Amino acid sequence: MSSSFKELQSSWENSKTNKEPSIGSFDILYKRIKNKEKENYFFYYGTIIILTFTLIAISLFFYFVAPVKEILSRIGVGLMVVGLLFRIFIEVISIYKAKQINSLDDTLKTTENIISFHLFRKTIHKVIAPIIIVLYTVGFYMITPEFSSHIEFWNLVLIDVSYVVIGIILFIVIRKGVRKEMQKLTEILKLKNEITE
Amino acid sequence: MIKNKTNLFETVYRQHHPMVFQMCLGFVKGDKETVNDLSQEVFIRVWNNLDKFKGASSYKTWIYRITVNTCLQYVKKEKKVSIIELENLTSTVETENEINYNAMKLYKAIGQLKKIDRLIIMMVLENQDYDSISEIIGIKSTNVRVKIHRVKKRLEVILKNDKNE
Numbered sequence: 001m002s003s004s005f006k007e008l009q010s011s012w013e014n015s016k017t018n019k020e021p022s023i024g025s026f027d028i029l030y031k032r033i034k035n036k037e038k039e040n041y042f043f044y045y046g047t048i049i050i051l052t053f054t055l056i057a058i059s060l061f062f063y064f065v066a067p068v069k070e071i072l073s074r075i076g077v078g079l080m081v082v083g084l085l086f087r088i089f090i091e092v093i094s095i096y097k098a099k100q101i102n103s104l105d106d107t108l109k110t111t112e113n114i115i116s117f118h119l120f121r122k123t124i125h126k127v128i129a130p131i132i133i134v135l136y137t138v139g140f141y142m143i144t145p146e147f148s149s150h151i152e153f154w155n156l157v158l159i160d161v162s163y164v165v166i167g168i169i170l171f172i173v174i175r176k177g178v179r180k181e182m183q184k185l186t187e188i189l190k191l192k193n194e195i196t197e
Numbered sequence: 198m199i200k201n202k203t204n205l206f207e208t209v210y211r212q213h214h215p216m217v218f219q220m221c222l223g224f225v226k227g228d229k230e231t232v233n234d235l236s237q238e239v240f241i242r243v244w245n246n247l248d249k250f251k252g253a254s255s256y257k258t259w260i261y262r263i264t265v266n267t268c269l270q271y272v273k274k275e276k277k278v279s280i281i282e283l284e285n286l287t288s289t290v291e292t293e294n295e296i297n298y299n300a301m302k303l304y305k306a307i308g309q310l311k312k313i314d315r316l317i318i319m320m321v322l323e324n325q326d327y328d329s330i331s332e333i334i335g336i337k338s339t340n341v342r343v344k345i346h347r348v349k350k351r352l353e354v355i356l357k358n359d360k361n362e
Contacts, residue, residue: 004353008303012219012322015300021214026207029237033244103242103266104249104259106335107313110266191269194313195336 044098048091055084068146076142083135090128094120111192118185125178137167206244213260214240216323220261223319224268226308227301239267254329261325262333265316306355314348321345 062068062077097120101113140163148156214236221235242263250259307315313334320330327345331338 004356005349008352008356009322011299011303012319015303016215016219021211026210029210029240030203032237033241036241103263104246105266106262106333107265107269108335111269114270191313194311195334 044095051088070146073143073146076139079135079139083132087132108195114188121181217264220264220319223304223307224315227304235271239264242267258329309355318348
């Protein structure tokens with residue numbers, strides 16, 4: 001061992017003083033753990049809960065409030081419901097993949113699991129999400145002809161236009177999130193190279 | 198049961214906090230604000246996995262594994278919190294009398310290494326043997342040796358350049 005490294009090691013040891021946890025730090029940490037447990041629950045299941053409520057609301061609406069009669073409209077409702085069901089299914093797989101990332105695995109395996117998770121998310125964003133949006137949108141516009149005979153024309157225009165506006169806002173928000181995730185994927189791929197090089 | 202877990206966790210926390218804190222501090226280049234958050238994050242994961250500890254390795258090695266993984270996954274938050282310039286940091290820290298100037302120089306030097314290399318060299322400084330480092334990182338022991346040799350050389354160059362400045 002070189003002398004300069006020994007010096008380094010002694011600096012390292014010396015800098016260890018005063019790193020004892022302060023009084024009360026354990027209680028703060030314990031509180032944060034409990035808060036984090038709640039946050040994690042919402043992080044994992046929040047989207048599923050919201051999507052499930054949306055699915056139930058849409059199903060109840062078309063069953064009790066506005067039961068559509070024409071074949072075209074029924075197919076439309078079917079497409080919307082299938083789109084949402086598919087989205088929930090994807091979210092369940094996503095949670096399963098996220099839970100595969102285990103802090104107890106070695107660094108290389110953890111890195112590979114994170115890469116696998118982000119590659120899966122990339123497929124969702126680039127392939128599956130657009131399919132679901134198309135299914136939902138086509139379904140939505142398929143029921144409008146039947147709706148037009150029950151509601152005023154301007155209300156229908158308002159609904160259709162608001163759908164487009166909401167769609168654009170969602171597109172911008174989602175795109176921002178996707179970019180962040182893709183950047184993370186690039187960083188983690190670089191990390192894997194650094195581990196194995 | 199929960200009380201037992203809490204007691205065990207408190208013991209593990211008190212015993213290993215200095216080591217975790219020190220590694221996190223080296224990883225985030227001495228940024229005190231980030232280090233508290235990061236070291237807490239490590240212990241949150243320790244708590245979440247405490248039931249899974251089977252005693253196959255020592256608590257120390259087990260906690261290293263969690264620390265290394267947590268540090269490497271902390272990328273996003275690390276970017277959110279701005280890294281304070283060394284000059285500012287030094288004055289802040291010196292007035293608080295917590296971290297001495299030599300330690301800051303060391304953290305700065307370690308901070309110039311690649312993220313994985315920072316963690317490897319810190320484990321070496323902590324006197325972890327090559328086999329346990331290889332087990333923690335998941336690469337062959339021979340590769341660890343090569344890496345450590347390379348990192349030591351790089352660190353020596355960094356410190357030499359710092360001295361000349």
